[in-house]
Amino acid sequence: MIKKSHLFLSLSLLPGLASAEDTLQTVLKRMKADAPTAITYKEKRTLKMLTENWQGSGTLYAAPPHTMLKEQRTPEVEIMGLEGKNAYYYQEHNDKRYQAELDENEPHAIAFNELMNDDLATLQKLYDTNFTASAGYWELTLTAKNKSAGNGKQPAKIVMKGAAEKAADSVTVIQMDGDKSEFTLSPATKGAAVQTTIDKLLKQIKG
Secondary structure, eight states: OOOHHHHGGGGGGOOOOOOSSOOHHHHHHHHSOOSOEEEEEEEEEEOTTOSSOEEEEEEEEEETTTEEEEEEEESSOEEEEEETTEEEEEETTTTEEEEEEOOTTOHHHHHHHHHHTTOHHHHHHHEEEEEEEETTEEEEEEEEOOTTOBTTBOOOEEEEEEETTSOEEEEEEEOTTSOEEEEEEOOOEESHHHHHHHHHHHHHHHO
């Protein structure tokens, strides 16, 4: 199964211009993909089905307008990718590849796609947005307007945090079933070398 919600987190890493005072609009502009971007991450997952937290690390990539990749290096190599409306998944240990059409009814998928293109209007149709800025830090919470919530389930959420006038340095995704993924992010790098790596990874996951 392709965990698209993990993949789309790469969008929140995109750096932009500093602003004198953080607002929802200025923070969203930093998330817009304007060049091939890469950032290393550490991930911790809290899953109801597991008694211990899962931990991993790797690199996230994004390239305009609709290409995103998550290259997990530990504990084992897995690559997830999105190119247009096609989602891909590759497991190195058994050399298995999967492909599926992006489910546009999945709120996280659409949300990060709109973040990548700085489309606040469409984003707000899908999520309630709550933005706060305090001394030295900002926080953005997206709460899904999901009709399937209920029956003991809470709406899915994405919580992003970052230092003032900077891109996000942490992202947390909370699923409706309570499973949670927490990402700690390193500073981003950009340029032609990143695009070369993206092209190589896309070729690898497509086979």
